[in-house]
Amino acid sequence: MAKFWLLKSEPGCYSISDLKRDKQTFWSGIRNYQARNYMRDAMAVGDGILFYHSNASPSGIAGLATVCKAAHPDRTALDPKDDHYDPKSSEKNPIWMMVDIAYQSTFSNLISLEQLHRYPELSGMVVLQKGSRLSVMPVEEAHFKFIQTLASIKRK
DNA sequence: GCCAACGTTGGC
């Protein structure tokens, strides 16, 4: 049974349009153990992803993606010239992992954080909890489905 | 740009 996730990205850094253009990408640069553990231990090919724009105006869920390759070492941690270089990581002990994701769709209207907060059905979502700073987090199936429905009925 | 919340680091 597929699982569901939410991945955060600053659109100025990498947006849903970038993913659409690239068709797929590797989710490199995650340097938080809990986020890494989700990717390494729990994410599987075929899992659904809510693509979230953070630090944006407004922030919110921009579209859907899917996991297309399970966790493998994040090589940016091994490159001293890379912004995400981590001297604690090595070929033998890579520490940091990443998954590959594939583009699925862009919502015709972004579902803003403010809007997400309005639905009591979604109040349990990790991303809506105060001070939630995780960049990779699990999503309940019911929440995922609810958001899919919201995206399909929303019109401006 | 501010600042609250959180994670990490390092001295002890």
Place this chain on the structure above:
DNA sequence: GCCAACGTTGGC
């Protein structure tokens, strides 16, 4: 192993 200092995230 405690905890203060520091860095980062991310909404606003």
